[in-house]
Amino acid sequence: MRVEKQQKNCGGAKIMKTNNNDTLKMKFLDIELNSPYIIGSGPISYGAPGIIRAHNAGAGAVVTKTIRDNPAENPYPHIAKNNKNSLINAEKWADLPGEDYINKEIPEAVKAGAVVIASIGHTPEEVDNWIQGVVNAGARMVELVSYQQETMLDMVEKAVKLVDVPVIVKLSPNWPDPIGTAKASVKRGAAAITAMDSIGPVLRVDINTGRPVVAGQGGRGWLTGSAIRPIAQAMVADLKAELSVPVIGLGGVIKAEDAIEMMMIGADAVGICSTLIINGIGHLTNLQENLIEFINTNGYKHVSELIGLSKKYLNQQEKREKFKFNFNLDKCIDCQKCVIGCSYKARKLNSGKMELDNDLCRYCGYCASVCPTDALEITEEVGKWDIQHGLI
Numbered sequence: 001m002r003v004e005k006q007q008k009n010c011g012g013a014k015i016m017k018t019n020n021n022d023t024l025k026m027k028f029l030d031i032e033l034n035s036p037y038i039i040g041s042g043p044i045s046y047g048a049p050g051i052i053r054a055h056n057a058g059a060g061a062v063v064t065k066t067i068r069d070n071p072a073e074n075p076y077p078h079i080a081k082n083n084k085n086s087l088i089n090a091e092k093w094a095d096l097p098g099e100d101y102i103n104k105e106i107p108e109a110v111k112a113g114a115v116v117i118a119s120i121g122h123t124p125e126e127v128d129n130w131i132q133g134v135v136n137a138g139a140r141m142v143e144l145v146s147y148q149q150e151t152m153l154d155m156v157e158k159a160v161k162l163v164d165v166p167v168i169v170k171l172s173p174n175w176p177d178p179i180g181t182a183k184a185s186v187k188r189g190a191a192a193i194t195a196m197d198s199i200g201p202v203l204r205v206d207i208n209t210g211r212p213v214v215a216g217q218g219g220r221g222w223l224t225g226s227a228i229r230p231i232a233q234a235m236v237a238d239l240k241a242e243l244s245v246p247v248i249g250l251g252g253v254i255k256a257e258d259a260i261e262m263m264m265i266g267a268d269a270v271g272i273c274s275t276l277i278i279n280g281i282g283h284l285t286n287l288q289e290n291l292i293e294f295i296n297t298n299g300y301k302h303v304s305e306l307i308g309l310s311k312k313y314l315n316q317q318e319k320r321e322k323f324k325f326n327f328n329l330d331k332c333i334d335c336q337k338c339v340i341g342c343s344y345k346a347r348k349l350n351s352g353k354m355e356l357d358n359d360l361c362r363y364c365g366y367c368a369s370v371c372p373t374d375a376l377e378i379t380e381e382v383g384k385w386d387i388q389h390g391l392i
């Protein structure tokens with residue numbers, strides 16, 4: 001099956017020279033983007049210098065920190081690592097006044113060639129106060145964000161009356177009904193949806209000090225990065241099934257393979273935030289080059305061909321037929337992960353000989369999913385190994 005094969009080919013993608021062809025160039029809401037990577041609202045886009053750095057590194061567009069009536073006063077510290085590819089933050093909205101974005105940050109970034117999306121939160125009154133200013137300053141789109149689901153629809157209504165640029169609604173996974181709110185927002189004129197914001201509240205403490213890792217109220221913060229990507233992807237799939245507007249898939253994309261997965265599920269553009277905090281702005285080069293490598297290796301011509309490739313599998317009925325395992329000894333590195341990970345002790349791997357006790361095996365599939373070299377695979381077709389071992 002082609003899609004399965006593509007995902008496997010991606011792992012070995014090598015770094016190549018920066019793309020200056022058109023493979024990644026795309027249109028989002030009729031606006032030309034240099035790549036599908038849209039930098040999500042966060043510390044990278046605090047002001048013009050950060051937005052310009054992201055633009056020069058190949059970002060398709062950059063969403064500003066969220067502009068509000070009063071600059072944020074953040075607790076110290078307010079960003080910490082959760083694990084290798086995930087963060088906890090207690091950072092609020094922009095710590096610069098809205099006037100600074102209108103008079104300096106947005107115009108300077110636009111002058112440098114960046115496609116700027118202005119983020120405005122969190123009330124209809126604040127939309128009223130800032131939206132025309134940021135658009136006059138050069139923002140090509142506006143993204144609305146709110147902690148409260150109830151305020152979003154009024155914010156959309158106000159925004160679409162006041163400006164002609166596309167209005168994007170950012171969904172929060174912490175709302176009771178993000179998908180319902182997206183649908184109602186589109187009815188009121190929202191042109192696209194971003195899925196999604198950080199998840200929380202969450203809590204971690206440092207075991208050496210007993211203190212929370214971020215200094216927000218009660219030590220609580222918000223989770224971002226790889227830990228949240230499957231949630232964002234489920235939201236993207238739901239949105240694409242229910243709506244026809246473009247969706248920015250934002251949440252947990254760390255590397256090019258993640259972006260490919262996000263697009264296969266249906267995202268029209270890929271948001272990134274934590275990965276650039278963790279890996280630095282230079283990581284945008286890897287994100288682009290590895291994406292191009294995947295496109296070239298798998299016989300595609302343009303990034304847009306990846307969008308929605310998995311769609312046909314996303315409303316499948318629960319599967320009840322047992323699958324087949326395929327084992328390729330040449331690829332096996334004898335790491336024993338498949339054996340260790342079998343809760344039922346159905347697998348044995350001795351001196352290159354793979355054995356499966358069919359009576360004990362529950363076909364959970366974990367053994368194949370944990371194989372680092374794809375020596376052990378799940379296949380819909382009958383594998384040689386199954387025949388040899390009398391499993392069919």
Ligand SMILES: Cc1cc2nc3c(=O)[nH]c(=O)nc-3n(C[C@H](O)[C@H](O)[C@H](O)COP(=O)(O)O)c2cc1C
Nearest residue numbers: 040041042066089093196197224225251252273274
């Ligand atoms: C330190 C930090 C600050 C953030 N600030 C904002 C913000 O001001 N406005 C906003 O809409 N989202 C903000 N976000 C959320 C991100 O835009 C994004 O929705 C979230 O981090 C998920 O994407 P990721 O997993 O790629 O980081 C922030 C995220 C982080 C990590």
